[in-house]
Amino acid sequence: MAKMTHEELEEKMLDLLEEITGDEAVREQRDVDLFEEGLLDSMAAVELLVDIEEEFGVSIAPTGVPREEMNTVNLIIHQVEIRL
Amino acid sequence: MSFFADPSFFVITALIVAIAAVLGLHQVSLRRFGMGATLVMVLFLFCKTPGQGAAFVAFLAIATLAAKFLFARRDSKARFWGALAVTLAPLVVCKVSGIFELNLLGFTGISYLTFKAVQVVLETHDGLIEEMGIGDYLYFLAFFPTIISGPIDRSRRFVEDIHRTPSRDEYAGMLARGILLIGIGMVYKIVIAGIIHRYYNPAGWGSGPAGLEFLNQVGIAYLYGFYLFFDFAGYSLMAMGVSYCLGVRTPRNFRAPFIALDIKDFWNRWHMTLSFWLRDFVFMRFARFSMKHKLFKQRLHTAECGFVINMVLMGAWHGLTPSYLLYGLYHGVLLAATEAFQKKSKFYKKHKGERWYQVLSWLITMQLVMFGFALFSGQVLMLAKGV
Structure with missing residues (x-):
C-alpha cells in the first residue's frame, strides 16, 4: 500500500468510527473517553480492531494496547499511525 | 498452612513484610x-x-x-x-x-x-x-x-x-498503601464476613406458610451474597496489600459491586481480574474470530453468543458441578439479554439517564445477582430437589 497521509488516515478512521459507534459526534469530540461515553464497549472494540486490520493492514491484538492508551479518537489514530 | 486464615500465616507474612520494608526503603530490588x-x-x-x-x-x-x-x-x-x-x-x-x-x-x-x-x-x-x-x-x-x-x-x-526498583518515597507510598489494604482486608474478611457467617444458617423449605418460608430463603441468599463479598473482597485486599509491600501492584478485584446498575456493570465490578481475563482472552477472541469468519450476520448475535460461551466457561472453571455450570449459563444468558435490551430497546435509550430508571434497574440487578449467588451456593438446586 502506498504511504497514506495523516489526513487520509484521519478521514478513513473517522468514517470507521462513525459507523461503529453510530454517532457522528466522534468527528468533533476527538479527546473524550469513548468507553466512558458508552460509545465503545468490548464488542465494538473488537469490531474496530478487525476493521483496522482490513482497512489499514495493521494487526493489533485485543490486549496489545492498554485501554487507556486507545480510548479516544486521537489515540486510536495515533496507535494505527505508529504501526503503519 | 492455610493462607490468609491461619495465625501462623499472618505472623510469617508480617516478618516478610518487615524485611521487605527495610530493603525497599533502602532502594534494594525486592x-x-x-x-x-x-x-x-x-x-x-x-x-x-x-x-x-x-x-x-x-x-x-x-x-x-x-x-x-x-x-x-x-x-x-x-x-x-x-x-x-x-x-x-x-x-x-x-x-x-x-x-x-x-x-x-x-x-x-x-x-x-x-x-x-x-x-x-x-x-x-x-x-x-x-x-x-x-x-x-x-x-x-x-x-x-x-x-x-x-x-x-x-x-x-x-x-x-x-524489574523496577522504586525510589524511597515511591516505595514508602506503596508500603503504606499495602499495609492499609491488609488492614481493611482483615476487617472485611475476619470481622465482617465472620459476623455474617454466624447468622448464616442454610435451611431447607420448612413447614410454615409459603410466604414466610420464601422470605426465609431470600434472607439466606442475601446473607450468603454479602458473606461471599466480604470474605472474597477481604481476601483480595489482603493479597493486594502484601503484593504492594513486595513492590508488585497486583490489580484490584472488586469495585463496589453492589451499586451496579446492570449485569454488565456488575461484572465490571465483581471479581474483576477474572471477568477482565475472560473478556480479553475469551470473549474478544471469540468475537474477533466470528467476525473474521463471518459466523453471524449481526453484531448483536456475535455478542450474545460470546457472552454465553464466556460465562459457561467461567462456571466450568469453578468446577464441573450442576450448580456452577448453571451459575455460568445464568449469567451468560443475563448478559446476552442485557446486551439485546440495551442495543434494541427504544425505552432503554429514552430513559437510561433518568433517576427513576436507574434506581429501578439497580433494584432488579441486585435481585438477579443474589439469585445468581443462590445458584452458586447450591441453595436453589437443593430447594428444587427438596420439592
Whole structure:
C-alpha cells in the first residue's frame, strides 16, 4: 500500500468510527473517553480492531494496547499511525 | 498452612513484610527477596499435603516447558496450539476427574495458575511477549500473595514491576498503601464476613406458610451474597496489600459491586481480574474470530453468543458441578439479554439517564445477582430437589 497521509488516515478512521459507534459526534469530540461515553464497549472494540486490520493492514491484538492508551479518537489514530 | 486464615500465616507474612520494608526503603530490588519468600511460603502451603505439592511442581514443570517450547519459535501455529493444550491439560484433568471425586493433578490454586500460564501463551502468540526468564516466569506463577485465589495479574505488568526498583518515597507510598489494604482486608474478611457467617444458617423449605418460608430463603441468599463479598473482597485486599509491600501492584478485584446498575456493570465490578481475563482472552477472541469468519450476520448475535460461551466457561472453571455450570449459563444468558435490551430497546435509550430508571434497574440487578449467588451456593438446586 502506498504511504497514506495523516489526513487520509484521519478521514478513513473517522468514517470507521462513525459507523461503529453510530454517532457522528466522534468527528468533533476527538479527546473524550469513548468507553466512558458508552460509545465503545468490548464488542465494538473488537469490531474496530478487525476493521483496522482490513482497512489499514495493521494487526493489533485485543490486549496489545492498554485501554487507556486507545480510548479516544486521537489515540486510536495515533496507535494505527505508529504501526503503519 | 492455610493462607490468609491461619495465625501462623499472618505472623510469617508480617516478618516478610518487615524485611521487605527495610530493603525497599533502602532502594534494594525486592525481586530476589520476593522469590525467596515465595519459595518458603510455598513449602509451608504444601508441607502437609505432599501429593498436592508434587502436582504443583509437575504443573510448573509442564507450564515452563510449554512456554519455552513456544518462545523458541513464536510464529509457529503448531507450537502455539501444542503449548496451549499442554498448559490447559492439568486443569482439565483435575476438573474432569473431580466429577468422579478423584481430583487428579489438583492442588490449591491450580485454576489461578492456569489462567496466568495461558495468558503468557496467548500473548506470546500475539507477539506481545518475546521471552520470559525461567525465574521471572516461575515467580509470576507462584507469587505467594496471589497463589491460592488471585487476583489474577498479567505477566507483562508483573515483570515490569519486579524489574523496577522504586525510589524511597515511591516505595514508602506503596508500603503504606499495602499495609492499609491488609488492614481493611482483615476487617472485611475476619470481622465482617465472620459476623455474617454466624447468622448464616442454610435451611431447607420448612413447614410454615409459603410466604414466610420464601422470605426465609431470600434472607439466606442475601446473607450468603454479602458473606461471599466480604470474605472474597477481604481476601483480595489482603493479597493486594502484601503484593504492594513486595513492590508488585497486583490489580484490584472488586469495585463496589453492589451499586451496579446492570449485569454488565456488575461484572465490571465483581471479581474483576477474572471477568477482565475472560473478556480479553475469551470473549474478544471469540468475537474477533466470528467476525473474521463471518459466523453471524449481526453484531448483536456475535455478542450474545460470546457472552454465553464466556460465562459457561467461567462456571466450568469453578468446577464441573450442576450448580456452577448453571451459575455460568445464568449469567451468560443475563448478559446476552442485557446486551439485546440495551442495543434494541427504544425505552432503554429514552430513559437510561433518568433517576427513576436507574434506581429501578439497580433494584432488579441486585435481585438477579443474589439469585445468581443462590445458584452458586447450591441453595436453589437443593430447594428444587427438596420439592
